[in-house]
Amino acid sequence: xxxxxxxxxxxxxxxxxxxxxxxxxxxxxxxxxxxxxxxxxxxxxxxxxxxxxxxxxxxxxxxxxxxxxxxxxxxxxxxxxxxxxxxxxxxxxxxxxxxxxxxxxxxxxxxxxxxxxxxxxxxxxxxxxxxxxxxxxxxxxxxxxxxxxxxxxxxxxxxxxxxxxxxxxxxxxxxxxxxxxxxxxxxxxxxxxxxxxxxxxxxxxxxxxxxxxxxxxxxxxxxxxxxxxxxxxxxxxxxxxxxxxxxxxxxxxxxxxxxxxxxxxxxxxxxxxxxxxxxxxxxxxxxxxxxxxxxxxxxxxxxxxxxxxxxxxxxxxxxxxxxxxxxxxxxxx
Amino acid sequence: xxxxxxxxxxxxxxxxxxxxxxxxxxxxxxxxxxxxxxxxxxxxxxxxxxxxxxxxxxxxxxxxxxxxxxxxxxxxxxxxxxxxxxxxxxxxxxxxxxxxxxxxxxxxxxxxxxxxxxxxxxxxxxxxxxxxxxxxxxxxxxxxxxxxx
Amino acid sequence: xxxxxxxxxxxxxxxxxxxxxxxxxxxxxxxxxxxxxxxxxxxxxxxxxxxxxxxxxxxxxxxxxxxxxxxxxxxxxxxxxxxxxxxxxxxxxxxxxxxxxxxxxxxxxxxxxxxxxxxxxxx
Numbered sequence: 001x002x003x004x005x006x007x008x009x010x011x012x013x014x015x016x017x018x019x020x021x022x023x024x025x026x027x028x029x030x031x032x033x034x035x036x037x038x039x040x041x042x043x044x045x046x047x048x049x050x051x052x053x054x055x056x057x058x059x060x061x062x063x064x065x066x067x068x069x070x071x072x073x074x075x076x077x078x079x080x081x082x083x084x085x086x087x088x089x090x091x092x093x094x095x096x097x098x099x100x101x102x103x104x105x106x107x108x109x110x111x112x113x114x115x116x117x118x119x120x121x122x123x124x125x126x127x128x129x130x131x132x133x134x135x136x137x138x139x140x141x142x143x144x145x146x147x148x149x150x151x152x153x154x155x156x157x158x159x160x161x162x163x164x165x166x167x168x169x170x171x172x173x174x175x176x177x178x179x180x181x182x183x184x185x186x187x188x189x190x191x192x193x194x195x196x197x198x199x200x201x202x203x204x205x206x207x208x209x210x211x212x213x214x215x216x217x218x219x220x221x222x223x224x225x226x227x228x229x230x231x232x233x234x235x236x237x238x239x240x241x242x243x244x245x246x247x248x249x250x251x252x253x254x255x256x257x258x259x260x261x262x263x264x265x266x267x268x269x270x271x272x273x274x275x276x277x278x279x280x281x282x283x284x285x286x287x288x289x290x291x292x293x294x295x296x297x298x299x300x301x302x303x304x305x306x307x308x309x310x311x312x313x314x315x316x317x318x319x320x321x322x323x324x325x326x327x328x329x330x331x332x333x
Numbered sequence: 334x335x336x337x338x339x340x341x342x343x344x345x346x347x348x349x350x351x352x353x354x355x356x357x358x359x360x361x362x363x364x365x366x367x368x369x370x371x372x373x374x375x376x377x378x379x380x381x382x383x384x385x386x387x388x389x390x391x392x393x394x395x396x397x398x399x400x401x402x403x404x405x406x407x408x409x410x411x412x413x414x415x416x417x418x419x420x421x422x423x424x425x426x427x428x429x430x431x432x433x434x435x436x437x438x439x440x441x442x443x444x445x446x447x448x449x450x451x452x453x454x455x456x457x458x459x460x461x462x463x464x465x466x467x468x469x470x471x472x473x474x475x476x477x478x479x480x481x482x
Numbered sequence: 483x484x485x486x487x488x489x490x491x492x493x494x495x496x497x498x499x500x501x502x503x504x505x506x507x508x509x510x511x512x513x514x515x516x517x518x519x520x521x522x523x524x525x526x527x528x529x530x531x532x533x534x535x536x537x538x539x540x541x542x543x544x545x546x547x548x549x550x551x552x553x554x555x556x557x558x559x560x561x562x563x564x565x566x567x568x569x570x571x572x573x574x575x576x577x578x579x580x581x582x583x584x585x586x587x588x589x590x591x592x593x594x595x596x597x598x599x600x601x602x603x604x605x
Contacts, residue, residue: 157355203352405591458515470559475564
């Protein structure tokens with residue numbers, strides 16, 4: 001590490017009340033078929049543009065999670081959400097319909113974990129209920145970051161598939177029942193190891209994930225063995241392997257418990273090469289899969305690391321390398 | 334990569350490159366050759382057909398035009414990009430790839446209107462071809478004028 | 483028999499040009515637009531040197547259908563009319579020859595945009 005400073009926060013009252021997910025058709029054909037609260041049959045979602053469909057997924061997820069947690073819209077103090085589109089239009093436009101404060105945030109695919117950290121910090125400061133949401137849409141992201149949908153191009157084997165879906169979580173400062181809690185969090189710093197290939201985002205993000213994980217273990221004096229699983233955001237298969245190598249070099253062996261949200265979202269036959277990417281991956285997997293396992297006691301304590309590549313098409317065309325960030329939360333059942 | 338060698342910020346790119354899964358070169362090249370060849374053979378078929386009515390040069394231009402139109406339709410039906418997924422250069426380099434590059438952004442940006450969407454974005458991918466092609470043709474023609482006197 | 487031979491030559495030469503393109507993509511990871519421009523310029527320069535025309539004669543569509551053929555046609559047209567009309571010809575000749583192809587691309591692009599919608603990809 002170049003330098004080291006304590007950056008880990010501790011939370012005492014960040015209860016995870018409920019999670020709700022809206023997933024696209026391809027995601028619901030994947031490894032977690034049937035885990036999602038609402039699966040789209042058609043990713044246009046009865047709208048006339050893909051952007052409007054993404055917006056509607058946000059509206060649906062936020063309304064859904066509020067209802068599922070047996071709350072009313074008036075109970076929510078603020079919604080913290082973000083997506084991948086320019087000016088985070090999906091999250092902010094969707095918030096027009098919601099009678100709560102809105103904080104729009106962007107950390108690429110680390111947005112969901114960033115929103116959990118911010119939400120938890122606000123609960124510590126007196127707010128009661130916060131909704132954290134994040135999502136992405138394959139067709140809108142493809143247009144913004146890559147090519148038009150119908151352009152015939154050969155995809156590189158290191159590419160990922162932007163997941164379609166939105167996940168939303170209600171955090172509350174009080175809970176009658178025993179629910180999973182966010183107990184600690186590490187805010188990541190931006191790390192850039194000079195990767196230029198925008199297809200290979202896993203390799204660009206792995207060093208930042210290493211940086212955040214090492215900071216967390218040093219700050220808290222914990223070891224990877226204390227956690228049932230460590231879920232990273234969307235490093236993909238290659239990025240996960242790189243992360244394990246980097247962690248080994250720092251003296252932490254995480255290879256037996258590290259999983260990747262994006263990498264595990266699809267079956268190999270779905271031809272996504274490195275697996276899923278996008279702000280939806282972490283949000284979908286956490287709310288649809290991990291939360292249930294925590295509640296059932298299958299996991300006692302887990303780490304969730306949201307990984308984000310912070311480039312834009314403009315910076316890539318101008319020949320800049322890809323900076324990346326990783327935020328981490330510790331969730332205790 | 335040698336496990337004992339340290340991964341640093343400096344050698345990270347080289348390390349990633351070694352670790353990267355490689356595209357299967359032979360498979361890509363086979364499909365590029367096959368699909369590219371087939372498209373050109375179809376083009377030849379149109380040339381032979383049009384030669385019945387026109388001279389060879391016009392027939393050749395019309396044949397290319399026909400391929401452009403067919404590729405545009407295939408793009409509309411969502412077929413051309415499926416060919417491109419495995420054919421790579423075999424579907425990019427023939428004139429049909431140019432057509433696909435014109436039509437796909439037009440289709441994609443229609444939701445932004447016919448003026449700023451279809452009109453402005455149509456040459457998003459293919460614009461450089463026209464711009465560079467016209468520029469270099471004028472330059473070469475001027476050079477030939479100077480040399481040829 | 484001659485016709486059949488032309489088909490074989492078109493297939494082999496056209497496939498060969500695409501094969502060269504694929505080899506370049508495999509080793510340099512150039513994007514679509516750059517590959518198109520690269521082959522266009524290569525075709526234009528080869529035409530300027532008088533080589534590409536012979537290839538078109540030999541292989542027919544095998545040489546004229548790839549985008550390098552488009553570049554060569556532009557240059558061929560420009561040089562031809564430059565010989566007749568001088569500088570004015572150099573400016574008009576290229577696009578005039580290729581107007582058919584470009585117009586068909588634009589018109590069919592417009593038509594397709596009106597008739598179809600982009601689809602989300604399954605894979």
